[in-house]
Amino acid sequence: MKKVFTLLAVVTFLVSCKTVRVSQDYALGTDFNNYKTYAYFKAGIDEAEVSELDKKRILRAIDSEMKAKGFSKSSNPDIMVSIFTDSKERVDVFNNMGWGWGGGWGWGWGGGFWGGGFNNNVSRTTEGVLYIDLIDAKNKELIWQGVGTAPLKSTPEKKVERTNEIVKEILKQFPPMPKN
Template sequence: MKNLLKLLMLFTIGIAFVGCSSLRTVSDVDKDVNLSVYKTYNFYDKGLEKIRLNNLDKRRLMAAVETEMNLKGFTKADKPDMLVNLVVVARERADIYDSGFYGGLGWGWGGRWGWGFGGPWGGPAYVNQYQEGTIIIDFLDPAKKILFWHGRGAGFNLDNFAKREERLQQGVGEILKQYPNNGVTAK
């Protein structure tokens, strides 16, 4: 019975971690802008200076954006049609997992067989503290000085270093997947 409860608790914690690992993405586009005129890009330097990531992660994030932009058919240029602004916002998160009430079939008071429930005092609680990051990708028109597309992905665990490069690439891919197809042909 104890082993079953431990397995159930581990399963519940595993499901909770899987549920917390997905990136929540949203985007917004200026409907009055003709997206087909944008074929080249480069990074907005003033925005890069303000990113609060270490240099390794900053380069990883930029490489992930470059990869996705190239897959979408855009070309990096010195005098681009659009600038890519990157922002990373972090906040402290604490997830608490409590095993809660115990229950199930078993022997009860007076030697009776049946359903029973225990109290919350029976199981340990687990706390997972980490920095949750939100990655923001904005597309700016340098000639018109306007923002014409905004994409955001929230829920990136900044304290998890396992497969960090792959997770950044996947996260940027999920965000940029929301950019409307603008007629630029993929290479």
């Protein structure tokens, strides 16, 4: 029984630790096939509360993903790209309990109940939140927003990997697939 609870706790932990959690929202009725070029919305990029190094990492990752999707940068773009960043502390509490029956040979009775107990584990992680906004350049209206949340990394190499991963997962949802 203890093994079942331990296995359940491990599976729950692994499911809750998906590296990047993403979501999207977009303006219904938008024909995303009309958009082929992009540029950065400088005012939005300048206001992002993140270091200049991290900002450059984000913009390079966006450039890479947009290029992979067939978009090109332009001085007369179809869409403007803006970003917003935030961070939050994620607290995960894992409750483990153990109960069971025992048995064996020797003096006295051959079986019995061994007591149970509860064990609480608390995990705290700082997570970064990245919003990528796509704005129709002509109408100046938000047409799509993707949000990604993931634990932050501390070394420059890991920051590059995590930034690329977050941006890729967010933009994987763009353009949105039409519903049948």
